[in-house]
Amino acid sequence: MDLGLTETQEMIRRTAREFFERECPTALVRQMEDDHLGYPPMLWQQMGELGWMGLAFPDSYGGSDGSLTDLAVLLEEMGRALVPSPFFPSVALAGLTILNAGSTAQQDEILPGLITGTLIATMALTEDSARYSAKGICMPASTQSHTYTLQGSKIFVEYAHVVDYLLVPVRTDSSGAAEEGITLLLLPKDSPGISLVPLHSLARDKQFQVLFDGVEVPKSAVVGRPGLGWDVVKQMLDRATMLHCAESVGGAQCVMEMTVEYAKQRVQFGRPIGSFQAVQHACADMVNAIDSARLAVYQAISKLEDGMPAEREISLAKVLTNHAYKWTTLQAQQIHGGIGFMEEYDLQLWTRRAKVAELKYGTSSMHRETFAASMGLRGET
Numbered sequence: 001m002d003l004g005l006t007e008t009q010e011m012i013r014r015t016a017r018e019f020f021e022r023e024c025p026t027a028l029v030r031q032m033e034d035d036h037l038g039y040p041p042m043l044w045q046q047m048g049e050l051g052w053m054g055l056a057f058p059d060s061y062g063g064s065d066g067s068l069t070d071l072a073v074l075l076e077e078m079g080r081a082l083v084p085s086p087f088f089p090s091v092a093l094a095g096l097t098i099l100n101a102g103s104t105a106q107q108d109e110i111l112p113g114l115i116t117g118t119l120i121a122t123m124a125l126t127e128d129s130a131r132y133s134a135k136g137i138c139m140p141a142s143t144q145s146h147t148y149t150l151q152g153s154k155i156f157v158e159y160a161h162v163v164d165y166l167l168v169p170v171r172t173d174s175s176g177a178a179e180e181g182i183t184l185l186l187l188p189k190d191s192p193g194i195s196l197v198p199l200h201s202l203a204r205d206k207q208f209q210v211l212f213d214g215v216e217v218p219k220s221a222v223v224g225r226p227g228l229g230w231d232v233v234k235q236m237l238d239r240a241t242m243l244h245c246a247e248s249v250g251g252a253q254c255v256m257e258m259t260v261e262y263a264k265q266r267v268q269f270g271r272p273i274g275s276f277q278a279v280q281h282a283c284a285d286m287v288n289a290i291d292s293a294r295l296a297v298y299q300a301i302s303k304l305e306d307g308m309p310a311e312r313e314i315s316l317a318k319v320l321t322n323h324a325y326k327w328t329t330l331q332a333q334q335i336h337g338g339i340g341f342m343e344e345y346d347l348q349l350w351t352r353r354a355k356v357a358e359l360k361y362g363t364s365s366m367h368r369e370t371f372a373a374s375m376g377l378r379g380e381t
C-alpha cells in the first residue's frame with residue numbers, strides 16, 4: 001500500500017498552506033471566536049472560488065473528481081491553520097452523505113450549491129447521551145400517510161445558525177435492534193418548529209442544540225431507505241472520523257513546529273533551551289506521535305476509498321490521533337512554561353481545540369474497545 005502523496009496532493013498541500021498563511025492568521029481565528037457567524041464570508045467565498053468545497057465531488061455537479069485522500073490533505077492544512085468555517089459539517093458530514101445515499105432529486109438540488117458555497121448544510125446527529133452509535137439515536141419521528149413529525153432535540157450541531165439544510169437521523173421504529181428503524185431525513189433549517197439554543201465549548205466554536213417541536217417533513221425527504229438509515233450514518237461516521245483525524249494531525253503538526261522554533265529562541269542558563277536533552281526528547285516524542293497518527297489516518301482512508309473493511313484501522317487511527325494532539329499540546333505547554341497558557345499567546349488556541357477534538361467521533365476508550373473486539377481480544381462493551 002503506497003501512502004505517499006501524489007503530485008496533485010502535494011500541490012493541494014502547498015497551495016492551501018500558502019493561502020491560509022496569507023488569509024487566515026491567528027488574529028482572524030481569535031476574531032471569529034467572538035463573531036456571531038463564526039466564520040468570515042470573504043474567506044468562505046475565496047475557498048469556494050478555489051474549488052475546495054467540491055474537491056471530493058464528481059465533475060457532473062461542478063466538483064473536481066478528487067478523492068477522500070485529497071480532501072484529507074486539505075483538511076490537514078485547515079487544521080494546521082485552525083480555519084474558522086462550516087467546511088467540515090457542510091462537506092464532510094452533509095455533502096458526502098447526500099452524494100453517497102441521496103436521491104437524484106436531492107443531489108441535483110443540494111450538491112451544486114454546497115460545492116460553490118452558496119448553500120451550507122450540517123448533520124444533527126448526537127442526542128443527550130452524546131453517543132456515536134445506533135443506540136444514541138432515540139429522537140422519535142411519528143409517521144403519517146405522507147409526512148414524518150419530529151419531536152425532540154439534537155445537540156452539538158455545528159454551525160446550525162448559518163446552514164440552509166439539516167441532515168437528521170431519527171427513530172421511526174423502536175421494535176427491533178438498535179441498528180434497525182433509523183431513518184435519515186434532509187430538511188430545510190427554516191422549517192416551522194425548529195429553534196436553536198447556542199452551546200458553549202472550550203474551543204469556542206459554533207455549536208447548537210437544535211429543538212424540533214412538531215416539525216413536519218415530507219417522506220420525499222428520506223435519504224436512503226426508510227428504517228435503514230443506520231448504514232448510511234455509519235458510513236458517514238467512518239469518513240468523518242478519519243477526515244476529522246486528518247484535521248487534528250494538522251493542528252498537532254503546527255504545535256510541534258511552533259514549539260521547536262520557541263525552543264531554538266528561548267535562552268536559559270546562557271543557552272537555548274532546545275540544547276537541553278530533556279527538551280530534545282520531548283520534541284522527538286512529538287514527531288513520533290504525529291507521524292504515527294498521520295500514517296494510521298491515511299492508511300484507514302485508503303482502505304475506505306478501496307471499499308475495504310476498515311473498522312480496526314479507523315479505531316487505531318482515532319486513538320493515535322487523540323494521543324498525538326493531546327500529547328503535543330501538553331508537551332508544548334511544558335516547554336513554553338507559563339506563557340503557553342496566556343490568552344495573548346497563540347498556543348492556547350490549539351490546546352483548547354485539541355481537548356474538544358479528543359471527544360468528537362468517539363473517545364479513545366470507545367475506540368480501544370472497538371479495536372480490541374476486532375482483534376478478538378475481548379467482547380465489545
